[in-house]
Amino acid sequence: MSKAELKINDQTIELPVVVGSENEHALDISKLRGQTGYVTLDYGLKNTAVTRSSITYLEGENGILQYRGYPIEQLAEKASFLEVAYLIIYGELPDKNKLDEFTTGVTNHTLIHENMKKFYEGFPQHAHPMGVLASMVCALSAFYPDILETDGEDESLNLHVQRLIAKSATIAAWAYKNSVGHPAMYPQNRLDYSANFLYMMFAKPTEEYEISDTMVDALNKLLILHADHEQNCSTSTVRVVGSSRASLYTSVSAGIMALWGPLHGGANQAVLEMLQRIYDDGGASKQNIDKWIGRFKDKNSGQRLMGFGHRVYRNYDPRATILKKSADAVFDELKVNDPLLDIARELEHHALNDSYFVDRKLYPNVDYYSGLLYRAMEIPTDMFTVMFALGRMPGWIANWIEMTREGQPITRPRQIYTGETRRDYIPLEKR
Ligand code: CMC
Numbered sequence: 001m002s003k004a005e006l007k008i009n010d011q012t013i014e015l016p017v018v019v020g021s022e023n024e025h026a027l028d029i030s031k032l033r034g035q036t037g038y039v040t041l042d043y044g045l046k047n048t049a050v051t052r053s054s055i056t057y058l059e060g061e062n063g064i065l066q067y068r069g070y071p072i073e074q075l076a077e078k079a080s081f082l083e084v085a086y087l088i089i090y091g092e093l094p095d096k097n098k099l100d101e102f103t104t105g106v107t108n109h110t111l112i113h114e115n116m117k118k119f120y121e122g123f124p125q126h127a128h129p130m131g132v133l134a135s136m137v138c139a140l141s142a143f144y145p146d147i148l149e150t151d152g153e154d155e156s157l158n159l160h161v162q163r164l165i166a167k168s169a170t171i172a173a174w175a176y177k178n179s180v181g182h183p184a185m186y187p188q189n190r191l192d193y194s195a196n197f198l199y200m201m202f203a204k205p206t207e208e209y210e211i212s213d214t215m216v217d218a219l220n221k222l223l224i225l226h227a228d229h230e231q232n233c234s235t236s237t238v239r240v241v242g243s244s245r246a247s248l249y250t251s252v253s254a255g256i257m258a259l260w261g262p263l264h265g266g267a268n269q270a271v272l273e274m275l276q277r278i279y280d281d282g283g284a285s286k287q288n289i290d291k292w293i294g295r296f297k298d299k300n301s302g303q304r305l306m307g308f309g310h311r312v313y314r315n316y317d318p319r320a321t322i323l324k325k326s327a328d329a330v331f332d333e334l335k336v337n338d339p340l341l342d343i344a345r346e347l348e349h350h351a352l353n354d355s356y357f358v359d360r361k362l363y364p365n366v367d368y369y370s371g372l373l374y375r376a377m378e379i380p381t382d383m384f385t386v387m388f389a390l391g392r393m394p395g396w397i398a399n400w401i402e403m404t405r406e407g408q409p410i411t412r413p414r415q416i417y418t419g420e421t422r423r424d425y426i427p428l429e430k431r
Contacts, residue, residue, distance in 0.1 A: 039414045055398050056228045060312035076322045081223040085394035109166035110187035120178040129175035129386045130260045136171045138253035147247040152404030172386045173200030194219040214333045221326050225319040228395030234258040238396045239403050243411040255396045265385040268371035271307040275340040284342040297356045307368030319366035327369045336376045
């Protein structure tokens, strides 16, 4: 079937059916208003495809996530973050030369302008690192103003892509250093992306810092798992802002702001806070876990089992499966003895065997274990969303480029007006 029919009052119109490469079907309503005067209403765009895209495929019923056709499981197991970034941004896995070239390009741009370093002095010491990251990514457009003339086809775009990936890691790590009053650690270009980030976060000029391969591997996986997730809130934001032809840096900065919200990037922090409350309330005892599971099932309690359930996945979030395996390895190797971990395992076990969660298809999502993993790596809680942002960078960039290349028109939704109808102005003295 390539067309659907829509009957409105006495009028019947044909709507073209668009079919994606994984057999997803959509009704093209772009001519609906012109033909009938009607628009569609879809709060939260829950049922609206806002674009065609060839970057990421996500299928919630069966828990499938693929970047450019490659299953997330294979990429997380075998690839490096920069290799995945290249794949997402340029569409194909790089050969060795291309990967070397891209890695060298990113590595050469890890330094930030010394004047930007002074910005940190202006932020309050306890500034949230997401605010710092978004402002400084936006400020990159002032340091590299040719970005304003760069469109999706421009050769110089690659340079900006490399700058953005490299400098955002330095900006993020230095935001943390600033918050604890420690000197910034300059990037080490002998290290790969993940090792370098850990170095900038945790090394001090006063002592040797030994980088753990286990931590590097875990971080690499975390970044890959977050690298793209199709048209989520922050990615849609990047596209909306970019559709006005705003620059790559500006659009990505807006995406970082959208990610900051607790309904989007902030859920892993909420999981840890929930586990801490359960710990303070009596820990992993059977009695306490039963009590809390009961609360999560009770609509009147206003509490949900954070890290469970997903708008799109009605099955195990594939990212959660990978992360749980990786987290178990890290916890074992680092000999993590975290009471919150015991609580998380008990809760998960109970929920997966409870008909409330099973019937509603509520399974652990990516955030259930990522916070615990970051905690084991000693990454502070307010940096969790920053870590998400660093991982999501390739997805935002790829979506900005795809949208710009396709010449997407400026995003300008319609509304259904529900306010007062026309009325005359009343002079002030008569009101
Ligand atoms: N704990 C207890 N009950 C739940 C939960 C939960 N975590 N999630 C959903 N439900 C229940 C909900 O009460 C409803 O029950 P009923 O049908 O009896 O009214 C049913 O399951 C369906 O819930 P919903 O809110 O309609 O489902 P949704 O698809 O709109 O919400 C969600 C998805 C992720 C917002 C929700 O599952 C939730 O709040 N989870 C906890 C927060 C969380 O972990 N968020 C991170 C999501 S993953 C991040 C990412 O991919 O970016």
